[in-house]
Amino acid sequence: TQSPSPQHLLPLQEGRKLNEEVYTVHSAIGAGGQGTAYLCTRRAGKPGEEKVVLKEIIFPVHVDSSVRKQNLERFENEANLLKRLDHKNIVRLTDYFIEDHRGYLVLEYIEGQDLRSIASKEPFVQNQVIDFLNSACSALKYLHDQAIVHRDLSPDNFIKASAGYKLIDFEVSR
Numbered sequence: 001t002q003s004p005s006p007q008h009l010l011p012l013q014e015g016r017k018l019n020e021e022v023y024t025v026h027s028a029i030g031a032g033g034q035g036t037a038y039l040c041t042r043r044a045g046k047p048g049e050e051k052v053v054l055k056e057i058i059f060p061v062h063v064d065s066s067v068r069k070q071n072l073e074r075f076e077n078e079a080n081l082l083k084r085l086d087h088k089n090i091v092r093l094t095d096y097f098i099e100d101h102r103g104y105l106v107l108e109y110i111e112g113q114d115l116r117s118i119a120s121k122e123p124f125v126q127n128q129v130i131d132f133l134n135s136a137c138s139a140l141k142y143l144h145d146q147a148i149v150h151r152d153l154s155p156d157n158f159i160k161a162s163a164g165y166k167l168i169d170f171e172v173s174r
Contacts, residue, residue: 013025053107075098078171089167
């Protein structure tokens with residue numbers, strides 16, 4: 001409920017630790033209309049670290065409390081929606097938390113590029129198109145069977161993983 005200090009509104013810097021030093025920020029990997037995604041490591045319970053993506057949503061500060069409440073509800077809805085999804089072609093949520101007027105979704109790190117980047121380099125051949133369509137249709141069928149509509153299908157929201165494509169960004173899903 002308190003206003004954050006100006007330093008807490010700046011982008012996260014490399015080395016910043018979050019959630020009681022469980023997560024360490026390494027770099028920003030993307031930014032969109034509603035937030036920024038960061039490559040981080042999670043301190044594991046056993047020796048070693050795991051790469052994860054923190055999707056950050058900054059909650060508005062200097063607005064009416066009802067607007068802040070709506071933003072918090074939207075964040076919690078996205079987290080709860082992702083938490084119940086389990087499909088090989090959909091990004092996996094592993095955790096979420098709120099810190100310094102920001103919400104964080106902790107997502108699996110997917111080694112790969114988005115569909116737009118891949119397609120901009122050279123035209124797809126038939127087997128690449130089939131691979132993409134199989135992944136996309138499988139993910140969409142699973143979502144629709146759960147009565148969920150993604151509402152933001154774009155080449156930026158599919159990432160090529162080792163086993164097909166994964167659908168990301170469920171911010172505007174219903």
